[in-house]
Amino acid sequence: MRVDSYPLQSISPTIRHARCHLISGRATTLYLPYLLFAALGIAWIILSDRVLLGLNVSRDLIALTSFQTLKGIGFVLCTAGAFYYLHRRNKQALLDSTRSLESFGTIARASYDLIWRCAPSGQDYELLHASDVEKYLDIIEDPEGCVHPADRRGDMAGLVKGTGNKFEPYKTTTRLKVGGVYRYFETWVFPIFDRDGQLAEFFGTCRDVHEFVIAEQSLRRNEEMLRLAAEVGGVGIWEWDIPNNILEVSAETRRQYEADIHSPTDLKRFIHPDDYPEIRGAMLAAKSHCEPFDVQYRIITADQQLRWIHNKGAAVKGDKSGQKHMLGISQDITRLKQAESRLRQLAFYDPLTGLQNRQRGQDFLSHRLRDSEIDGNHVAVCLIDIDYFSSLNETYGPETGDRILLDTAQRLGTLCGPDDLLCRYGADVFLLVLCSSQPSDFLFRLEVLERQLADTLKIDDMRFFVSLSASYAQAPDDGSSANELLCAAQSAMYRAKHNSRGKLVRFSGNMLESSLRFEAIRNALKSAVSQHEFSVFYQPLYHLEDKQLAGFEALVRWTSETLGVVGPDEFIPIAERVGLIGDIDNFVLSEISHQISQWKTAGHDFKTVGFNLSPRNLEEEGCADVFHEKVEQLGLSPDELVLEVTETAMIHDAVTAASNIERLSDLGYALSIDDFGTGFSSLENLFRFTFKKIKIDKSFIQAITNSERHANLVRSVITMAYQLHMDVVAEGVETPDQLRLLR
Incomplete structure (x- = not known):
């Protein structure tokens, strides 16, 4: 079907029906003239005959016929005139209606x-x-x-x-x-x-x-999203008609105050009295200068709840009359304020003990040190550490550990004066900052502290012996700043933990030097292997009977670029402690493999090379198999090595160390007890493990010419070793007299 711009007459029967409908209102006006004409025609006929009868007219038939003819002609003429008039009148009406319909059609098509x-x-x-x-x-x-x-x-x-x-x-x-x-x-x-x-x-x-x-639809969706956002976000909307003092608020604002609010006066009833002056001043300034305001204040709701409200708004000029009104939003930020308070609590206080934390303790110490320069007071710090806390926590669980921490905090809290501070400095470490005008007061409180370093704690049905190690440093002798004073106390704590557990150790200058030396060696060790700073020397072993070479002992030495020559008795314990001993052992094994290869190539006959096994490695599960795999990768065989084990390796984790030692013996390695007599010597170890050699420490050898007791002890060890079919190695023979006595 093709649709063009249709003429009005072609719009189906619809337009005809519409036209009939449009002119139906003129039906009465259209039919009324015809009815009147019919009535007048009938009246003409009847009345004209009566008039004719009343007149004295000749009753001749011809005359009557002529008169009727004239009367009919007159009626026809009148009828024709009337019809002509009605035709013209209806034609005009139809033309008007048609024009109206055509106009309607044109408007409809255009609209x-x-x-x-x-x-x-x-x-x-x-x-x-x-x-x-x-x-x-x-x-x-x-x-x-x-x-x-x-x-x-x-x-x-x-x-x-x-x-x-x-x-x-x-x-x-x-x-x-x-x-x-x-x-x-x-x-x-x-x-x-x-x-x-x-x-x-x-x-x-x-x-x-x-x-x-x-x-x-987009507008409605945006309005709905805005409404939902306001409800979800807790944002209320308000408008203040300033001239009429009428305040219109949204449902969310009413919820925030739990009441209907219609004016600023109603609002004032709920604002906290301490916060009202601030918000009143902000709104008056915004009203006077049309500037925005942003305030936070507390309210007491109608049901007596304390809430925080964040209110933002601005005054807006109205119409030409200059009238103003104010628009704004309000948000319930009570939870945010509670979270901020909680964050402050977490940021500066320990959640378990309620004590201030490390940061607050350091800040307090800094402030006290600055104040001491003005008021002349003295400041000291004590670090208190719970001995073996990790073991207690792992063995009995974190709940028991928390009870121990709480009890310790309560005991130490009794030492605090009004100007002092006790804070939780670490997981199991407390910091006590002491302030006094008299240094003698420190001595008294330190004596009290020392008496509290050991105590028995009862938790449920169990009793625990809890000891504390403490260190003490005083300003300005041990440091003038918070950092210096704390470093001094930590150095003393290091000494207390390693030498004097359960005691109070006073800081001395050599402690800091030891700590600095430890840190210097620890930092230098990290790059020593990669920088090729280590070297291996081979100390020969001789038989006293035939004066023949019996083998070598590999000795690692370190010449640091920054520290110079560092002895093995200094850097090896540190390397074991910080976990770098494995890298050093791998380096020494590699050097031994290279040296043996050179000796074989040169045709030299050698027996064995002694290698010191690290006690830390022996405490690891599967150490023996890992070591044997490395040896095979380097092209060495077990009969070319003598593995030297110190007695300390058998006392830290005796079960794991014993398992590894037995496994190494089964793999064909000869084992030697190194530095026999200097550690926790146990004769049981001589029978428990298959050792081939005993090395007598040089401290005994160097004293045999001056001490009969040392000489008798060395003689007893040699006799016992021969009876057990073990070789004996004497370390550090430096004089002919020592050699003579040993022979």
Whole structure:
């Protein structure tokens, strides 16, 4: 079907029905002249005959006939004149109606994109007008199929009645497919009736309002999102009509105050008295200068709850009269304030003991040291550490560990004066900052502290012996700043933990030097292997009987770029402590492998090379197999090495060390007890493990010429070793007398 700009006369029967409907209101005016004419005609005939009878007129038939003829001619002329007048009158009325309909059609075509009709059943759609044929080609080809399924009307008459009025025009929104996409159209539906007043058809108009509907939907969606955001975010909106002193608030604002608020006076009743002056001043300044304000204050709600409100707003000038009003938002920030308070508590206080934390303790110490320069008071610090706390915590659980920490905090709290501070400095370390005008007061409190370093604690049905190690440093002798004073106390604590557990150790200068030396060696060790600072020397072993070479002992030496020559008795314990001994052992094994290869190439005959096994390595599960794998990778064999084990390796983790030693013996390695007599010597170890050699420490050898007791002890060890079929190595033979006595 092709739709062009239709002439009005071709718009189907719809326009005819519409025209009849439009002129139906003139029906009475149209028929009235005819009725009057009929009445006048009848009256003319009757009255004219009566007038003729009343006149003295000749009763001649011819005369009467002539008179009737004249009367008829007169009636015809009058009738023709009347009909001509009525014709002209009705023609003008019809022309006026036609022009009205043509104007209506022109306006309709200009105002609407589509004009259509359908049967009363809602079927048989017919498109009467389309403003753009190409654009609405889909609708032209299939008017009914282009309607969205959800918008299709079945019984149109029933739908119109359902609007509440009987067959009244109604407006709706319909989705029609245009270019393959459904677009929104504003649709007006008009019922059309025939001459008998029966519903004949429906006449409708459609106007494309897609952009408007989408914009309206977007606006509603944004408004809904804004409302939800305000509800979820707890944001209230308020407006103050300043001239009329009327305050309009949203539902969220009423919820915040738990009351209806209609004026600033109502608002004042809920604001905390201490905060009211601030918010009043801010709002008055905003009212006077039209500047924004941003305040936080407390309120007491109608149900007596304390809340925090964040209020932001600004005054806005009104119309030309200059009247002002104020707009703003309010937000309940009670939870935020509670969280801030909690964060401050966590940032500066220990949650378990309630004591101030490390940062607060350091800040307090810094302030006290600055104040001491003014008021002349003395400041000292004590670090208190719970001995073996990690073991207690792991063995009995964190709940028992917390009870121990709480009990320790309570005991130490009794030492604090009004100017002192006790804080939790570490996991199991407390810091006590002491302030006094008399240094002698420190001695008294230190004596009290020392008496509290050991105590028995009862938790539930169990009793625990809890000892404390403590260190003490005083300003300005041991440091003038907080950092220096704490470093001094930590150096003393290091000494207390290693030499004097359960005691109070006073800081001395050599402690700091030892700590600095330890740190210097620890830092230098990290790069010593990669920088090739280590070297291996080979100390020969000789038989006293035949003076033949019996083997070598590999000795590692370190020459640091920054520290110079560092002895093995100094750097090896530190390397074991910080976990770098494995790298050193790998380096020494590699050097031994390289040296043995050179000796073999040169044709030298050698026996074995002694290698010191680290006690730390022996405490690791599977150490023996890992070591043997490294030896094989380097091309060495077990019979080329003598593994020297110190007695300390068998006392830290005896079970694991014993397992590794037995495994190494099974793999074919010769084992030697190194530095026998200097550690916790145990004769049981001589029988428990398959040792081939005993090395007597050089401290005994160097004393045998001056001490008969040392000589007898060395003689006893040699005798015992021979009886056990073990070789004996004497270390550090430096004089002929020592050699003679040993022989």
